[in-house]
Amino acid sequence: MSPVDPIAMRRSASADETTRVNRAWWDHEAEGYYREHGAFLGDDTLVWGPEGCSEDLLGLLGPLAGRDVLEIGGGAAQGGRWVRAQGARVVSSDLSSGMLRTGRAIDRDRGWAPMALVQCDGQVLPLADASFDIVFTAYGVLPFVADSAAVLRESARVLRPGGRLVFSCTHPIRWVFPDEPGADGLIARFSYFDRTPYVEQRADGQASYAEHHRTIGDRVREVVAAGLRVIDLVEPQWPDGHEQPWGGWSPLRGRIIPGTLVVVADKTDDRPTQPLI
Ligand SMILES: C[S@@+](CC[C@H](N)C(=O)[O-])C[C@H]1O[C@@H](n2cnc3c(N)ncnc32)[C@H](O)[C@@H]1O
Numbered sequence: 001m002s003p004v005d006p007i008a009m010r011r012s013a014s015a016d017e018t019t020r021v022n023r024a025w026w027d028h029e030a031e032g033y034y035r036e037h038g039a040f041l042g043d044d045t046l047v048w049g050p051e052g053c054s055e056d057l058l059g060l061l062g063p064l065a066g067r068d069v070l071e072i073g074g075g076a077a078q079g080g081r082w083v084r085a086q087g088a089r090v091v092s093s094d095l096s097s098g099m100l101r102t103g104r105a106i107d108r109d110r111g112w113a114p115m116a117l118v119q120c121d122g123q124v125l126p127l128a129d130a131s132f133d134i135v136f137t138a139y140g141v142l143p144f145v146a147d148s149a150a151v152l153r154e155s156a157r158v159l160r161p162g163g164r165l166v167f168s169c170t171h172p173i174r175w176v177f178p179d180e181p182g183a184d185g186l187i188a189r190f191s192y193f194d195r196t197p198y199v200e201q202r203a204d205g206q207a208s209y210a211e212h213h214r215t216i217g218d219r220v221r222e223v224v225a226a227g228l229r230v231i232d233l234v235e236p237q238w239p240d241g242h243e244q245p246w247g248g249w250s251p252l253r254g255r256i257i258p259g260t261l262v263v264v265a266d267k268t269d270d271r272p273t274q275p276l277i
Contacts, residue, residue, distance in 0.1 A: 007203075069136070070135045
């Protein structure tokens with residue numbers, strides 16, 4: 001570790017600080033992220049997480065032909081491109097101009113029609129009410145914001161009645177364990193109930209990265225409070241023969257604990273439901 005490397009810790013991080021530092025982080029990391037994970041993701045494939053489960057296999061979004069679809073936290077819009085190829089009209093959005101630039105470069109280099117890209121924060125979508133049939137994200141936005149309930153409210157707002165939200169994120173149980181791909185990553189060290197954010201902080205006390213934890217119950221409660229009905233909670237299993245790790249996601253851990261949670265929810269009507277607790 002060099003003296004300028006940030007230090008990982010658990011400490012509070014406000015909504016503004018979280019969004020500001022994560023925007024800078026993803027801008028800075030955009031090229032490196034694509035270099036490291038681009039081949040695994042594919043330029044026009046919707047992969048829900050490091051287990052490699054694709055929408056092609058899981059079919060969580062429902063029928064796509066002729067639908068209006070919004071991707072939030074879409075990064076370089078790989079998932080959006082796959083959805084477009086199924087006959088949907090797709091807008092892919094992301095907070096980071098660096099990630100969107102990577103998406104632009106993919107279209108240019110491949111000679112593909114440019115994706116419709118919007119730069120915005122998933123907590124405040126600059127889009128009209130009831131303008132999409134489907135909103136989705138693979139690991140975008142939700143782990144990287146303090147106010148995930150706002151992301152769900154905004155997603156519900158832009159969905160038409162009968163619409164569907166699907167998002168994947170780090171499985172909440174992962175917060176109990178160190179983010180290590182090896183055996184150390186299987187020793188429970190933290191309380192599942194401790195929602196203190198994970199922050200990487202530089203020597204000057206400024207954060208450079210932040211992630212926020214929600215339990216499964218929190219996630220369900222926030223979806224319900226946004227006026228959506230949970231249809232499924234998918235915990236993709238690590239497939240036999242898949243030996244490629246992704247940071248702390250590895251075959252060793254993936255065979256024992258879930259790494260990804262995919263939440264599927266429908267908008268049945270416009271009235272928010274009261275959470276039970
Ligand atoms: C792990 S990447 C996932 C990107 C893409 N969905 C994929 O599967 O490669 C997380 C993405 O969330 C985006 N993001 C983080 N905070 C966000 C926010 N508040 N609003 C919108 N996007 C955000 C990042 O810029 C980044 O592109």
